[in-house]
Amino acid sequence: xxDLITAxxxxxVDAFRRPITYLRVSVTDRCNLRCVYCxxxxxxxxxxxxxxxxxxxxTSIVRAAASIGVxxxxxxxxxxxxxxxxxxxxxxxxxxxGIDDIAxxxxxxxxxxxxxxxxxxxxxRVNVSLDTLHEDRFTAIAxxxxxxxxxxxxxxxxxxxxxxxxxxxxxxxxxxxxELESFARMTRxxxxxxxxxxxxxxxxxxxxxxxxxxxxxxxxxxxxALGELHxxxxxxxxxxxxxxxxxxxxxxxxxxxxxxxxxxxxCNRVRLSADGRLKLCLFGDNMIDLRTPLRTGGGEExxxxxxxxxxxxxxxxxxxxxxxxxxxxxxxSEIGG
Ligand code: SAM
Ligand code: SF4
Numbered sequence: 001x002x003d004l005i006t007a008x009x010x011x012x013v014d015a016f017r018r019p020i021t022y023l024r025v026s027v028t029d030r031c032n033l034r035c036v037y038c039x040x041x042x043x044x045x046x047x048x049x050x051x052x053x054x055x056x057x058x059t060s061i062v063r064a065a066a067s068i069g070v071x072x073x074x075x076x077x078x079x080x081x082x083x084x085x086x087x088x089x090x091x092x093x094x095x096x097x098g099i100d101d102i103a104x105x106x107x108x109x110x111x112x113x114x115x116x117x118x119x120x121x122x123x124x125r126v127n128v129s130l131d132t133l134h135e136d137r138f139t140a141i142a143x144x145x146x147x148x149x150x151x152x153x154x155x156x157x158x159x160x161x162x163x164x165x166x167x168x169x170x171x172x173x174x175x176x177x178x179e180l181e182s183f184a185r186m187t188r189x190x191x192x193x194x195x196x197x198x199x200x201x202x203x204x205x206x207x208x209x210x211x212x213x214x215x216x217x218x219x220x221x222x223x224x225a226l227g228e229l230h231x232x233x234x235x236x237x238x239x240x241x242x243x244x245x246x247x248x249x250x251x252x253x254x255x256x257x258x259x260x261x262x263x264x265x266x267c268n269r270v271r272l273s274a275d276g277r278l279k280l281c282l283f284g285d286n287m288i289d290l291r292t293p294l295r296t297g298g299g300e301e302x303x304x305x306x307x308x309x310x311x312x313x314x315x316x317x318x319x320x321x322x323x324x325x326x327x328x329x330x331x332x333s334e335i336g337g
Pocket of ligand 1: 031037038076077078079080105106107127128129168169170197198199200201202205
């Protein structure tokens with residue numbers, strides 16, 4: 001086990017002087033939905049179960065990362081709530097010295113049942129994906145039904161103190177872009193924080209993405225027509241969103257433009273795939289294997305060394321442009337941060 005105090009003297013900083021304090025952990029690549037912008041209808045060539053990191057292995061990597069300055073963990077997927085006993089992992093991570101924030105990105109289908117145990121285990125907050133408020137559209141976009149379960153999950157998250165609850169909405173022209181105003185009005189009634197995400201090209205969605213893409217600038221113009229928007233800090237810490245509120249509203253609206261480079265400038269994160277590969281940029285091929293060193297007895301010291309070395313290859317920015325495919329995302333685990 002690592003001496004936290006000694007190792008913490010030199011926190012993780014990349015070659016562009018960005019402190020790395022945030023680790024996103026994909027706990028599974030599988031999902032109980034098939035959102036049109038994210039996964040093919042038939043699913044993906046899933047990671048074989050023996051290759052998926054155990055809770056103990058994930059916790060070892062978290063402990064190593066925490067010893068050199070990582071403070072926030074986000075559990076994601078695939079859909080993280082389909083991983084059995086996820087609350088056990090939350091409790092294990094919550095016990096790691098130095099970790100002061102554990103968050104979850106979920107599609108919300110299983111959140112109502114699991115919110116009490118997750119909150120009791122130490123989960124602090126959730127982001128829930130929700131692209132539409134209409135059941136038929138939900139079924140078309142997610143290729144599975146379940147809108148009422150997601151809404152119940154959001155209510156349960158708020159009831160169990162898993163806030164500020166952020167709602168991630170991927171905007172697609174012709175599919176849900178006529179609902180921007182309905183989502184925005186919710187923030188005037190409830191303490192929910194809606195973030196409109198520009199759709200990105202992944203897997204086989206490239207043609208769809210080109211036609212469906214709506215710029216964050218267009219979204220903001222339309223939101224501004226509903227009432228004056230004031231720039232406000234992100235609810236809970238830094239993130240990639242530009243955030244605004246209407247006068248007197250308990251909630252906020254925000255936009256996330258993953259294709260814009262302002263997303264990169266404040267990048268403080270690295271990602272861990274479900275099979276233990278460290279991913280240094282959302283849009284990049286550079287993946288570093290952490291599972292093999294862990295499984296061959298390297299221990300947490302070896303993980304610290306690899307994390308430090310990886311800082312030399314973390315890119316300054318991504319090189320992805322609209323309509324260009326990303327040759328990535330076997331274990332796509334992102335945005336929504
Ligand atoms: N299953 C969980 C969920 O849906 O929140 C966590 C994983 S999901 C990959 C994380 C986030 O990525 C979600 O907010 C989802 O909407 C977003 N996302 C997935 N594919 C995307 C794409 N092509 N463009 C923009 N956002 C995308
Ligand atoms: Fe599953 Fe989330 Fe991807 Fe939708 S966005 S298919 S819920 S992983």
